Amino acid sequence: MSGRAVRFAVLTTVALLAFGTTPALAQDEPTTTTPPVVTTSSTPPSSEPAPPPAQPQVLSTKDSLTGVLYADRNANTVQDAGEALSGVVVTAFTVRVANSPKTTTNANGEFVFRDLEPGVYQPLYELADGWVVHHDSSRDYVIEVTADNTTRVTARAERPYRERLSVTGSLDRESYHYPSSATTTVTITNISDRRISGIEGACNTNFSGIGLGPQRWPGLWGSGVALEPGEQRTFTAVAQLPERSRREGRVTLDCQFVPNYGFNKDGPTLHDEAVVTSDNGGYTMVVGEDRNANSRIDADEAVQGAEVVLLQPQTGKQIAMRTSGADGKIEFVDLPVGDYDAVVRGSWAFQDTSRVQITQPAGSGHRILKRAVPAELKASLKFGKPRYEVHETISVELTITNVGGQPAEHVQVAPFSALEVSGEQFGDLRRDGPGVRIPAGESRTVSVSGKIRQLWDDKLTVIAEIYHAGTSGYFTSLNEVEIVQTTGDIIGVVYTDKNRNGQMDPGEGAVRAELELGGGTPLRGYGGSTDDNGRFHYKGIPSGYYSINYTLADGWAVHLDGDKPRFRVEPGKPVELVARAERPFRESLKATVVLDKSTYQAGDIAKITVTLTNTSDREIRGVQAGCNRNAELNQLGGRMGFTPMPEGWGDLRPGTEGVTLASGETRTIVATEKVPAKALESRAVAVACDFAPNPVHNTDGPSGYDWASVPGRFGAVDVLLAHDVNKNLRVDPGEAVPNTRIALMTDREYGAVVADAVTDANGRAYLDQVPPGEYWAWIDGPWKFEDPNNAYVRVGADAKIQGWFGVVPGQAPAPPGTADGEQVATGGTSGGMRVALAKTGASVLGLAFLGVLLVAAGVAMSRHGRTGARSAHALPEASVALDSKKS
Incomplete structure (x- = not known):
């Protein structure tokens, strides 16, 4: 294997282990303080009298990995006499081979692996009596073996952290009503006689859908918490109930507390759970064959694999589908209370009633099944005549036949895509209607008509999409019918009603107004403009x-x-159009939008005060709000084009009569809406609206904007700053850059600082409490990124990004005091980076809190009147290029 290939394999494996996104409470400072004294009577495997001293092993020229394993009984971090662990099986684990090589320690605790292929290995030790080899970082968790070199390892075994730490805690309630927040309290006690540092908490590390976390524990984040002997500390955390807890009816809390959880898994654990209720209900059904005709389902009569579908009786819409287990049981949970039609899919049918009632609390019952040939639908389509001109109304007769053995329930027909046919023409067969029941062997026929909507190659093809209970759809098409193309004309005028008399007067023609015409059969687009009199043709x-x-x-x-x-x-008479233009609504309306709080919890009811003023000399009728046009999930006011505006907005909702304002009048409307759970991720909730009559189409009204913070989740960046002198894509001794500030900024040139830290003697910096988002790193010193795009960092919620920044010597920062009161730092990236500071002389660090607010505002305003320059080299959230030589 070539040296370059070896380096690539090493980088790839280490990236998986050390550069990944650590869930929950990420690992922290290595626990290199004075270790605690072991307080247990457990002894390591070599507690019997020590054998005669063995001769040290002599290394051969092909020794690849050697080491020594000892039990640090007196916790002094060095090997003393009698602490060697002999007879312990050691595995050099690697993912590259099915059976990783093993060896055994000798009387001195030494072990040797010979002739290993170059690559990355993880030493594993099979210790008895609970002893554990702890890891401080990835550098002693995975070992690189190179050709013609011997890698040496010293493995110090300690007593597990669960014997040195005690944890108690619980949720604040035994039951919750969804949606709501749960408060968790945990108390950690150091029960040893030595200091323990770097303790962090990791919750829901298996990513259970009903588990709280991964979450950040205040104080158990960043460098973790340090506890003196006998010291006890209590922490609390607040988290929203996960959506799945509503469906399953419970929420769980599972956490482990240990220094450097990313590599150590032997800390004390905490478990608690609570009931979750909601306004929905459920029903439990047992299905089976009544073979002995005793009107019940015995144990051997249960039917497994029966698929039961619940449908709304009024619309036939499928609400839920469940499959019976080995005991014939089907559980419908977290459904709106009410009566539903139940249908069995496949070769089964209900013997009697198929109605199911969802109640709170959940009800139960049994259903007897019988063998059945399922319903099967066929369809045919027939045109009124074999040939049409494109402008004519097309008539179609649709016949649906059930050729199966059971009735087809709730049969519906989707709207035709090729024809303009109203749903009312389909009657009960319409897609949003109750549907019809077609018994086995029977047919239903419906006749509809409409104009052509789509046409391809002068042929018209009508496709019928037919549904019935428990199916995903049935498609049929008829033979193509010939369509003869026809044409027509449009004439029109555009004028500016300058005197507001509602008619076109001399001199009001809109000269060179741009036109965009779209439509026709087939669909096409046309440009154009008006002439000197405002007319077009x-x-x-x-x-x-x-x-x-x-x-x-x-x-x-x-x-x-x-x-x-x-x-x-x-064909025939041209279409005549008259377009009357007015001044934009923003010139006659003024608007403000104000939230009632600066901080909310997710689920709180926000009050939005909207103030509208008519500054014109005319009455303005039907003013409504057009909000959240970018459909952001953390904004109030619905999602324009996706989700209707909530009822709490009253007459400002599109589709209502709107608000009428007399000349000079000011009106205040207080709207109410629940703060969405998604605001937790962006740590902000926002409201961005414009106001005009019919704002769905008229977008020239005045706008109002406000935002508030929502305490949510943070991320962190754990980074090494280094100059890779020998270009081997790793940080070697002497390459770390100490005592240098690293800052994360919201923009590469003019951004606000959201977090900063100074590298320690080993070049390491830990940036904590970072709001989720995209940032650019800035280096305060005579260094620069070789490629400025490698300064990009994306931080996720409840996650820690690890890696290293590769830098090269660069220009030192310019002194403060530039023109217009700005201070400029030019050492952050090649070409310099401008950091705009206040004229008051506020430091970069002093702006960190302001930066957090600006990040929240920026996320809340996402794409609302904002432009940004995201690098074309931006990486996914799960990974980040911190090394200038790493992509």
Whole structure:
């Protein structure tokens, strides 16, 4: 294997172990303080009288990995007489081979591995009586073996941390009503007679859907907590109940507390759980065959694998689907209370009633099944005539036949994609209707008609998508029917109603207004502009539905009173359009939006005070709010185009009559809405709205914005700063850069500082309490990134990013006191980095708190009137390029 290949393999493996995102409370400072005295009577395997001294092993020229293993009985961190562990099996674990090599320690605790392939290995020790080899970092957790060299290891065994630490704690309640927060309290006691440092907590490390965490424990993060002998400390943490806990009816807390949890797993654990209730209910059903006709289901009559679907009786919409287990049991949980139709999929059917009632608390019952041939639908389509002109109304007859053995329940037909057919024409068969029941062997026929919506290659193909209870859909298409193309004309005028009299007067024609016309059969787009009199003319365009957009100079806007108008072009008389433009609503309306608090918890009810003022001399009717146009999950006001505005917004909701303002009038409306759980991740909740009559289409109204913090989750960055002099893609002795500040900034040039730290003597810096987000690292010293893009860091919630920043010598920072009161630091990246500071002389560190607020505001405003320059080299959240030579 070449040296380059070896380095790549080493880097890849170490990246998996040391550069990953550590869940929950990430590992911390190595526990290199004076270790605690062992307080247990347990002894290591070599407690019998020591054998005669053995001769030290002589290394051969092919010795690859050697080491010594000892039990540090007196906790002085060095090997003393009688502490060697003999007869212990040691494995040089590697993922590259199925059976990793093993050896055994001799009387001096020594072990040797010969002729190992170059690569990365993890020594594993099979110790008895609970002794554990602890690890301070990845450097003693995984070992690199290189060709023609011998790697030496010293393994110090200690008593497990569960014998030296005691932990108690619990959730604050025995039951919760979803949605709500749970408060956890934990008390940690050092029961040894030596100081223990770097203690951290890791919760829900198996990522259970009902577990709290991974979460940050205040005080058990960053460098962890240190406890003196006998010292006891209590910590609390607040977390939202996970959504799955609502469905399963319980929430769990499972944590372990240990120094450097990333490599040590022998700390004391904490478990607690509580009941979770909600406004929903459930039902438990047992299904089986009544073979002995005793009107019940005996143990040997249960049916496994039966799929039961619950449907809304009014719409036929599928609410839930469950499969019976070996005991025939099916549990429907966390469903809205009410009555539902139940249907068995496949070769089974209910013998009697199929109605299920979801109640709170959950009910139960049994259902007897019988063998059945499932329903099977076939469909045929027939046109009214074999040939149509493109502008004509197309008539279609749809016949659905059940060729199966059981009735087809809740049969529905999806809208035709190729034709403009209203749902009402399908009657009960419409997709949002109750559906119809088609017994075995029977048919249902429906006739519908509509204009052509889509056309390909002058042929029309109508596809019917048919559903019935428990199926995902059935498709059929008929033979193509020929369509003859026809054309028509559009003539129109655009004018600016300068005197506001509602009609076009001389001199009001909109000159060179830009036009965007779209539609027709087949669908096409057309540009254009008005002439010197504001008029336009489209000749000979394909028949079909069209819509048009107008862009005028000087801010004039064509306002819409309802939905975006669609008009139909056909042969014969041209379509005539008149577009009246007005001044934008922002010139006649003023708006402010204010939240009632600066800080909320997720689930709190936020009060949003909206103040509207009509500054014009005319009445303005039907003012509504258009909020969250970017559909952000941490914003209030619904998600424009996705989620309707909540009812707490009253008359400001689109679709209502809106708010009427007389000339000069000011109105105040207080809207209410629950703070979304997603605000925890961004640590902020925001409201961003604009206001106008019909804001769905009129987007030129005044806007208002406010945000508040939501205490949430943090991340951290654990980094080494180094100059890779020999270019071997690792930090070797003498390459670390000590006593140098590293800062994370919200923007590469003008960002605010959100966290900073100074590297220690080993070049290590730990940046704690970092809000989730994207940042650029800045180096305060005569160093720079060889590639500025490698300064990019993405921090996730409840996660720690580990790695190293590779830097090269660069220009020292410029002194403070530049023009306009700015201080400029130029050593952060190649070419320099400008860090704008206040004229008051505030330091970079002093702006850290302000930086956190700016990050929260920036996340809340995400894409709302904001531009950013994210590097094209940005990496996924789970990994980050901290080394200038690593991609």
